[in-house]
Amino acid sequence: MGFSLANIDRRVFYWILFIALMVPFLNPIGFPIKIAENTRDLYEGITGDSVEPGDVWIINFGYGVSAWSECHPGVTVCAKALLREGAHLILMGPHTDVELTYRHLLDTAKEDFDAATYGEDWVFLGYITGGESAIAQLASNMRSVYPTDHFATPLDDISMMQDVNTWHDVSGVLSSDTGDWGGYFLTMWQEAYGVPMAQIGIAMLGSTGIPRWLAGNYFGMSVGSRGGAELEMLIGEPGDAIIAMDSISVSHLLIVIAVILANVGLLLERGRGS
Amino acid sequence: MAYPTATMDVIGLWIGWVLMLTIYSYPLYKENPVYRFSEHLYIAVMLAVNLVVNFSNVMRICVTPMMQGDFMMIVPLILGIMIYTMLIPEYRWVSRYPIAILVGAGFGLGIRGSIGPNIQDAIVSTITRPTDGVAMAWINFLYIAVGLICSVLYFLLTYEHSGALQAPTRIGRLFIMVALGAYFGNTVLFRFTMLTGRAQFFLQVLKLIPM
Amino acid sequence: MSQMLKREVVYAITGIVTVVMFLEYFFFPESQSWAEMIRTWSVIIYNISLGLGAVRLAMAHSMNVQRRRENWAFSGVLLAGLAIMLLTGLAGYFMTGQQTNNAIYNWMFVNVYTPLGATLYPITGFYIFSAAYRAFRARNIDAALMLIAGCFVILSNAPVGEAIWIGFATVGEWFRFTGQVPGMRTFALVGTLGMIAYGFRALLGKERGFYAGGEE
Numbered sequence: 001m002g003f004s005l006a007n008i009d010r011r012v013f014y015w016i017l018f019i020a021l022m023v024p025f026l027n028p029i030g031f032p033i034k035i036a037e038n039t040r041d042l043y044e045g046i047t048g049d050s051v052e053p054g055d056v057w058i059i060n061f062g063y064g065v066s067a068w069s070e071c072h073p074g075v076t077v078c079a080k081a082l083l084r085e086g087a088h089l090i091l092m093g094p095h096t097d098v099e100l101t102y103r104h105l106l107d108t109a110k111e112d113f114d115a116a117t118y119g120e121d122w123v124f125l126g127y128i129t130g131g132e133s134a135i136a137q138l139a140s141n142m143r144s145v146y147p148t149d150h151f152a153t154p155l156d157d158i159s160m161m162q163d164v165n166t167w168h169d170v171s172g173v174l175s176s177d178t179g180d181w182g183g184y185f186l187t188m189w190q191e192a193y194g195v196p197m198a199q200i201g202i203a204m205l206g207s208t209g210i211p212r213w214l215a216g217n218y219f220g221m222s223v224g225s226r227g228g229a230e231l232e233m234l235i236g237e238p239g240d241a242i243i244a245m246d247s248i249s250v251s252h253l254l255i256v257i258a259v260i261l262a263n264v265g266l267l268l269e270r271g272r273g274s
Numbered sequence: 275m276a277y278p279t280a281t282m283d284v285i286g287l288w289i290g291w292v293l294m295l296t297i298y299s300y301p302l303y304k305e306n307p308v309y310r311f312s313e314h315l316y317i318a319v320m321l322a323v324n325l326v327v328n329f330s331n332v333m334r335i336c337v338t339p340m341m342q343g344d345f346m347m348i349v350p351l352i353l354g355i356m357i358y359t360m361l362i363p364e365y366r367w368v369s370r371y372p373i374a375i376l377v378g379a380g381f382g383l384g385i386r387g388s389i390g391p392n393i394q395d396a397i398v399s400t401i402t403r404p405t406d407g408v409a410m411a412w413i414n415f416l417y418i419a420v421g422l423i424c425s426v427l428y429f430l431l432t433y434e435h436s437g438a439l440q441a442p443t444r445i446g447r448l449f450i451m452v453a454l455g456a457y458f459g460n461t462v463l464f465r466f467t468m469l470t471g472r473a474q475f476f477l478q479v480l481k482l483i484p485m
Numbered sequence: 486m487s488q489m490l491k492r493e494v495v496y497a498i499t500g501i502v503t504v505v506m507f508l509e510y511f512f513f514p515e516s517q518s519w520a521e522m523i524r525t526w527s528v529i530i531y532n533i534s535l536g537l538g539a540v541r542l543a544m545a546h547s548m549n550v551q552r553r554r555e556n557w558a559f560s561g562v563l564l565a566g567l568a569i570m571l572l573t574g575l576a577g578y579f580m581t582g583q584q585t586n587n588a589i590y591n592w593m594f595v596n597v598y599t600p601l602g603a604t605l606y607p608i609t610g611f612y613i614f615s616a617a618y619r620a621f622r623a624r625n626i627d628a629a630l631m632l633i634a635g636c637f638v639i640l641s642n643a644p645v646g647e648a649i650w651i652g653f654a655t656v657g658e659w660f661r662f663t664g665q666v667p668g669m670r671t672f673a674l675v676g677t678l679g680m681i682a683y684g685f686r687a688l689l690g691k692e693r694g695f696y697a698g699g700e701e
Binding site for chain 1: 275298301302303320323324327328331334335338339376379380383384386387388390391395396398399453456457460461462463464466467468469470471473474476477482483
């Protein structure tokens with residue numbers, strides 16, 4: 001019998017996947033979501049006694065539009081949480097589409113940003129590049145890499161930035177990454193000067209980041225969209241991540257079934273062969 | 275974000291929806307001219323955005339300060355332009371000077387910053403015994419300690435993995451495979467979350483689910 | 486003299502910059518004026534150099550159009566799109582200080598760049614799925630371990646895993662917080678050691694590949 005999964009046109013499976021991803025949005029299931037310890041540590045690190053009004057926090061948008069569904073829900077929750085504690089936010093990012101991400105955050109955390117004042121409660125510094133050198137320079141002299149904010153206003157003319165220029169003036173860093181930029185903040189801010197840092201990264205950074213959380217380099221960590229969903233549970237405001245969890249469940253189940261079927265096929269092949 | 279009402283915004287939304295389908299025509303159907311058109315369009319737009327954003331950034335951090343009196347900024351400006359000599363074969367060597375600065379800065383910063391979290395903190399965390407007396411905590415502690423030693427031995431490439439090294443390097447390889455498997459599991463979440471976002475967008479534009 | 490300018494002086498610059506970065510951090514942590522200057526220059530050089538790829542690509546596609554090579558029409562689309570976005574973006578920047586203040590640039594940024602960018606990368610999700618049923622087979626114990634770890638992590642990342650059986654979440658969590666830790670720490674550790682070794686080789690002039698035209 002020559003039938004095997006490998007003989008089926010793979011486009012059939014792609015269509016199955018594409019349709020299966022959409023069904024849970026039309027018919028939500030609502031699986032419960034357990035909160036991981038690393039996510040809880042992150043949330044506790046940005047709320048309550050961990051944050052004083054007036055503390056300055058950096059949020060690094062280290063992700064582009066393709067990773068919005070993965071990183072943005074977690075960033076939204078953290079921005080909301082910090083603003084509600086009275087912290088001041090410095091928003092910046094190394095992607096050329098960082099302005100789109102900034103606008104998206106103003107939309108997803110609309111109520112909190114509408115209640116705050118630009119220049120007093122938050123500032124958007126915009127695009128940065130230059131790798132480790134840029135982040136190291138940001139720690140020692142912000143105005144050398146950001147003489148103005150994204151809207152060309154000199155930092156000295158922005159009220160919340162008047163006393164902020166080095167790592168001394170920053171209480172913590174939240175880096176949301178798809179790649180290296182969180183690592184630069186880790187080496188140039190957390191390791192060099194002991195600035196508390198947490199990662200709101202893509203799921204793959206969960207593999208490299210969890211050992212760092214265990215070692216105490218990160219005070220908390222949110223892993224991908226699952227972490228974003230957990231943060232939304234913690235703040236009590238369901239958002240895009242929780243909505244997407246059902247679809248993610250279906251897709252993950254499909255891939256595990258695919259792996260199992262492939263290995264059942266392998267066992268059958270070996271059985272036939274022997 | 276609510277469903278847009280302005281005409282140009284609605285047109286833009288639908289154009290984005292169509293462009294998404296043109297990209298998905300490649301895996302769901304086959305490679306076709308429509309997909310290639312969208313692919314080339316994306317590269318064009320991405321490159322242009324890159325150029326414009328980087329240009330404005332150079333103006334902000336270099337040219338404007340220079341015009342305001344910081345004349346030393348002419349040096350990095352010239353060094354940066356020297357990189358473009360890479361395009362001229364007989365003068366390619368000139369581009370080595372700015373690259374030398376980038377490499378030196380990256381290496382100097384890398385050494386001083388990486389040793390702490392990647393080596394020191396990792397080793398300290400591995401050898402720090404658990405504070406609670408729970409059996410599972412000790413099992414995990416031993417697992418991580420043995421695993422780290424065997425896995426590092428696996429990457430010891432100066433000696434052949436035979437004799438006394440054979441068993442620990444073999445065990446180390448198994449630990450590495452477990453780590454790669456977990457990494458694969460996380461990769462699946464990442465890739466499928468992105469796909470999920472597109473599936474959601476597909477339905478939102480059709481107004482089958484709220485935006 | 487010419488060879489010295491092309492090689493030895495370059496290595497000397499690399500070495501001096503490295504040492505400055507290193508020494509000022511440890512011995513002059515509060516001032517670091519030389520290191521700061523070099524870092525600022527690095528950032529500016531990096532910014533300017535990012536245009537190199539775009540220039541190369543534009544040159545290659547221009548050649549396609551000029552010589553009417555296969556699929557030259559798509560190269561034309563690329564060049565036209567690049568020209569429109571570049572001109573409108575620069576116009577917006579020079580006239581208002583913000584490139585996104587130009588309506589055409591902003592519209593294309595939001596309605597062309599965003600959906601295309603958000604769609605191209607997730608295509609890999611399809612390929613992972615096809616790889617799962619074609620290639621992810623436990624042919625030996627190494628592959629079996631990898632697949633078992635992967636499947637448990639997959640089912641612990643998705644809420645459905647716990648709904649099916651609590652063990653998926655428990656074991657998956659173990660893999661995430663303990664199982665993968667030795668391997669991941671190893672990658673970081675040996676990667677750092679490798680970076681240090683490679684960097685010293687570069688300083689000593691033994692690694693020259695990244696100095697454009699290292700064969701000279």
